[in-house]
Amino acid sequence: MNARIIAIVLSCLLVGAGCSGHRYGGAQLTLQDGVYWSSRYQSYLVVDDNIVSRYQFTPTNCWLAPAGLMPSVFSPAANAGQHEWMGAGFQTLVFKRLSDGLPVTFTREPLLPKLCERSVESSAVVAVDTLVDTLHQFHHGISHSALLKWRYQATVLDSQNQSDLASSLGLFELLSELLADSNDEHAYLLSRELERYYRVTNFAVGEAQRELSRRDLLRQLTASDLYSGCEQALWWGLLSTGDYYLGVLRLHRFTPEASYSENGQRCLQRALHSIAEDLQRVAQVKGAAPKLIIDLRYNEGGSLLFASQLAQSLVPKDEPLAIISGHKVNEQRRPDLSRLHQRGKVLVTEVTASAAEHLAHGLRLRGFVLQGQHTRGAFAPTTVRTLPNGWIVGMSMYPPHEVLDGLGNPLPETKGLTPDDTLPVEVLFPRGNKKARQ
Numbered sequence: 001m002n003a004r005i006i007a008i009v010l011s012c013l014l015v016g017a018g019c020s021g022h023r024y025g026g027a028q029l030t031l032q033d034g035v036y037w038s039s040r041y042q043s044y045l046v047v048d049d050n051i052v053s054r055y056q057f058t059p060t061n062c063w064l065a066p067a068g069l070m071p072s073v074f075s076p077a078a079n080a081g082q083h084e085w086m087g088a089g090f091q092t093l094v095f096k097r098l099s100d101g102l103p104v105t106f107t108r109e110p111l112l113p114k115l116c117e118r119s120v121e122s123s124a125v126v127a128v129d130t131l132v133d134t135l136h137q138f139h140h141g142i143s144h145s146a147l148l149k150w151r152y153q154a155t156v157l158d159s160q161n162q163s164d165l166a167s168s169l170g171l172f173e174l175l176s177e178l179l180a181d182s183n184d185e186h187a188y189l190l191s192r193e194l195e196r197y198y199r200v201t202n203f204a205v206g207e208a209q210r211e212l213s214r215r216d217l218l219r220q221l222t223a224s225d226l227y228s229g230c231e232q233a234l235w236w237g238l239l240s241t242g243d244y245y246l247g248v249l250r251l252h253r254f255t256p257e258a259s260y261s262e263n264g265q266r267c268l269q270r271a272l273h274s275i276a277e278d279l280q281r282v283a284q285v286k287g288a289a290p291k292l293i294i295d296l297r298y299n300e301g302g303s304l305l306f307a308s309q310l311a312q313s314l315v316p317k318d319e320p321l322a323i324i325s326g327h328k329v330n331e332q333r334r335p336d337l338s339r340l341h342q343r344g345k346v347l348v349t350e351v352t353a354s355a356a357e358h359l360a361h362g363l364r365l366r367g368f369v370l371q372g373q374h375t376r377g378a379f380a381p382t383t384v385r386t387l388p389n390g391w392i393v394g395m396s397m398y399p400p401h402e403v404l405d406g407l408g409n410p411l412p413e414t415k416g417l418t419p420d421d422t423l424p425v426e427v428l429f430p431r432g433n434k435k436a437r438q
Contacts, residue, residue: 029076032090036106040397041069041383042137044116045093045106051075055116056385058133061126062116065386069097082260098260099252100304100355100381102327120388124154124171127387131175134385139399140182150178165389166193172391182395185378185414186354190392201376203350205429210351213429214298221247227278229271230254230264236275238282238290244341246275247295248310251355252302260303268306269333272313279340292344294363297372297428301354304381305331311359313337315366319406322358324381325398329358330406348372348419349428354379361405361417370419372428377416379403 031052036045044055044062053073056065066072070081076088086094086103093106120126128150132142142150157170165171172191176198179187187200203210221228226237226245233254235247254264283289292314308321308331315338320330346368348360353376364370380396380403387393400413412418 029088031088035109035112036093037109038106060129061120063120068384122388124157128154135182138395140184172196184395186382186396188394230267234271243293244290245293251306273335276335276337289341291342294346296352296356297347297349298351299356301356304329304355307355307359311362321362323404325402343367345369345371348375371421372419372423375416377414379411379413
């Protein structure tokens with residue numbers, strides 16, 4: 001085993017693909033013309049001659065949105081973003097999110113509101129109002145006094161006669177402050193024109209140190225004798241300490257063609273079979289099953305289905321990984337690795353978030369010990385919306401009381417998981433100095 005990876009581990013002690021075609025259950029999927037509404041997504045779908053147009057709705061605005069978890073225009077024969085078709089009838093359209101398996105139902109409405117048939121206005125005030133409305137729609141309220149402050153600042157920006165709001169740095173900073181006021185750990189704002197990305201979460205460890213540590217880990221993993229799979233998302237192998245390392249760098253893009261897909265789940269299953277074979281060899285040589293070190297330090301999440309599949313393979317249990325709005329997230333596939341290891345520890349940090357937090361919590365319920373720092377506290381699945389000037393905003397899609405663990409208990413949204421053993425920051429985010437690599 002390469003000494004550099006051993007040193008690190010010792011020191012630590014929006015286009016989807018998949019099966020979204022035009023057939024469902026072996027039969028042709030025919031869409032009925034009409035207007036359909038989703039209270040979950042706060043969006044309308046208009047079907048006309050098997051072409052679907054998506055309108056994003058707020059009380060003050062409604063328009064044909066060019067971004068989000070579904071494209072603005074698509075058909076049943078084309079992929080609907082990060083969803084696959086589940087079924088269609090006269091009254092309903094049903095999709096399944098590829099990231100977590102959650103169903104999304106659109107129900108027939110009499111008419112598309114007149115609000116949706118006119119062009120959306122573009123001004124700083126409209127951008128503020130739209131963001132505030134969207135936050136309210138997804139359970140992240142802004143107080144009336146705060147709204148007055150944000151609208152006043154937007155009025156000042158509008159008075160400066162800025163012609164291109166998509167390139168307005170002042171508006172980007174204003175909306176970033178507004179998002180921070182929402183207290184949603186998932187919230188972010190993206191402007192491709194400005195090449196700016198703002199995330200609400202404040203990290204104790206600076207961006208430079210986090211990126212340096214992440215890159216140094218990947219470099220040392222690559223130089224080690226560890227195995228890797230699924231586009232270098234997974235790394236595994238025996239360490240000279242006798243512990244068995246399983247690094248889960250991310251829970252998405254396990255295959256190059258898609259962030260979330262059936263192919264990704266199959267890749268994970270193949271990797272777990274390889275890990276099972278390696279663990280059997282280790283047990284034969286050592287005379288006992290090893291303990292695991294599961295590294296989630298830099299894992300910001302991804303697919304709850306991947307997380308469930310991994311947790312249930314390591315230690316199968318009757319209960320699901322999570323229960324979201326009454327829907328059980330429970331992906332169970334072979335192999336069963338539970339007799340090939342003696343549990344162990346899971347390394348977590350403030351970067352560990354979303355599906356990775358669900359995975360860490362699920363492993364804790366399966367007998368693993370959490371070591372590191374408080375995790376981010378962003379358990380709720382996210383949704384993505386478009387602002388009138390074209391910027392993308394993301395936020396938690398469900399209120400905290402609808403996001404439960406597999407036992408039906410509340411999860412610490414915004415607070416994060418408290419580790420069983422706290423580790424110092426310099427151990428979790430090694431700077432990659434010469435001494436650490438010897």
